[in-house]
Amino acid sequence: MSGQQNYDLFIDGSWTRPASGQTLAVENPATGETIAHVARGNETDVNRAVSAAEAAFPAWSRLVATERADYLYRLKDLIERDAEDFARTISTEMGKPIKEACVEVAFATGLLRFAAENVRRLQGEIIPGSRPGEKILIERKPVGVVGAIAAWNFPLALTCRKLGPALAAGNTIVVKPHEMTPIASLKLAKLVEEAGIPKGVVNIVTGDGPEVGVPLVAHPGTRLITMTGSTPAGKKIMAAAAEHLKIVRLELGGKAPFIVADDADLNRAAEAAVLARFGNAGQVCTANERTYVDAGVYDEFVGKITDRIHALKVGNPLDEATDMGPKVCGPELEKVDKMVKRAVEQGATLVFGGHRLTGGLYDKGQFYAPTLLTGVTHEMDIAHDEVFGPVMIVMKTSSFEDAITKANDCRYGLSAYVFTESLERIMRMSNELDFGEIYVNRESGEAPQGFHHGYRDSGVGGEDGQHGLEAYVETKTIYLNA
Incomplete structure (x- = not known):
């Protein structure tokens, strides 16, 4: 050396x-x-x-x-x-x-x-x-x-x-x-x-x-x-x-679905959804890439995640109080920004974010604003392409069955999340949700003694x-x- x-x-x-x-x-x-x-x-x-x-x-x-x-x-x-x-x-x-x-x-x-x-x-x-x-x-x-x-x-x-x-x-x-x-x-x-x-x-x-x-x-x-x-x-x-x-x-890669059923503990689900999306600025293969929420609890859930996302502190990674740091490089930031703009062009609603952060420390680094998109449909590119950035997309589902169907409509098969209090639904999910790693009523984070693997792409x-x-x-x- x-x-x-x-x-x-x-x-x-x-x-x-x-x-x-x-x-x-x-x-x-x-x-x-x-x-x-x-x-x-x-x-x-x-x-x-x-x-x-x-x-x-x-x-x-x-x-x-x-x-x-x-x-x-x-x-x-x-x-x-x-x-x-x-x-x-x-x-x-x-x-x-x-x-x-x-x-x-x-x-x-x-x-x-x-x-x-x-x-x-x-x-x-x-x-x-x-x-x-x-x-x-x-x-x-x-x-x-x-x-x-x-x-x-x-x-x-x-x-x-x-x-x-x-x-x-x-x-x-x-x-x-x-x-x-x-x-x-x-x-x-x-x-x-x-x-x-x-x-x-x-x-x-x-x-x-x-x-x-x-x-x-x-x-x-x-x-x-x-x-x-x-x-x-x-x-x-x-x-x-x-x-x-x-x-x-x-x-x-991954495009993990995050399913919130109508009987889910919404506070617990909202906390996990935000952690699983914005941890490491979304740069995790197991990150929550698409959030499916039952129509009956959709508005309440969106309100809960909105409060939590707004509370995230974006800044110096060496500061103990920082919740989210920068993207790893400029090209990665630009890729995410293009995906957000394309989603809006295709009809998604940009609730907040969707831009590079500027001013002070932000001018020196690759910081992207925590972003929330609603009104996303499965016809949009962002519903299928891995974002790998701090962008949460939320989609409304008509039932638990609808959520599983949409979750499986994906070329990736690494991780998935399910929040429900129903043992029957959990048992059904274990048979029908086609992903190699599923987190039930918890945020992401694999264990050394587990097995981390995916299907398809x-x-x-x-x-x-x-x-x-x-x-x-x-x-x-x-x-x-x-």
Whole structure:
């Protein structure tokens, strides 16, 4: 590492200059200031990182599972020691309010803890054979080198979400953080050193998608590709991975419906709806993207969310009182603004918001006003396209059945929310609502021991919990005869 705010690549346990000799600037979206320069990696650096991971794999995979767990526990403890610094880093490079950044750090350590606790639960099977005295053994073994690509909205948690189970299962890894938010991952690499994790087991290569992401996916040495990001990028990765028949795990976009039935606790539902929409400025794949409210309680509910949205404090992410920070960058802000304007052109009612915030701090950063749209119909683009910003769209439904039908009318299938006091409706929802993850009478926020996965354009595979851990191994079948 060449300086406090200048970061090199972390390859084979060493900080090394990129082959290009070039750097990328990292900008604070709240102030517009350049806060760091990171190495601009390329294919040469990816090749070095994969080679290091390949060389480290045999010894790492042969360690006793609990030895690998001990390294992960050590890494978790070091992150907890530096939790405040990580939270400030996340807020500064991404724009997330500090109180939400603290939650992200805790989630990251929870993911590592789960992976460490469950290394001995990657169990095989013994099946009766088809010959006298024969037994069939099905073993689980690590896949090899994992190529991991993380999105910008959870810089630390997404890296830990992939690193934890990959290492626990006996794999080595090459991580590409997003070029807009790479600092948290690079600080994590410093702790990988401090934890004594062997050289080459964890490698961090910074750079953009074409120069680092593409060669990482295409490299014949990466056996499994895990990526969190946009659906278009995920489809390109899946196509590129086909050449070498790689295992692919993709966690992509979402368009989560938030269903409010006529018997819902409206105060509880309104609080959760606002948290699930405006948390992280709406930049969450599980965010409440479309709110369906029964006609009988629609007006009352809109009044409740209006009061709560108006109460949100938008400002400096490092201020403990801030509820919502900036968008991550200018192009993301402009994309959201265009979607709002298009919705209004198509007939939606702009209740408030719908513009960039200006004046004071707002002039320096990428701040968008919390926005409420009503009168949205399913014929409008915004009802189907992921906004990924601080815009709540509210639609009136005629019944619970109507809400489920409209919710399922979607190319995404990641998360959904349902607020009802009816057990019958909950049971019906569990059968008919076609999403991989459903929150019933609560706001968003997955648990490390759960399973985070989606259907359709929301990706393939999944992460977290026992099922997520097992995604990082493959099976070997042995017909055992004396």
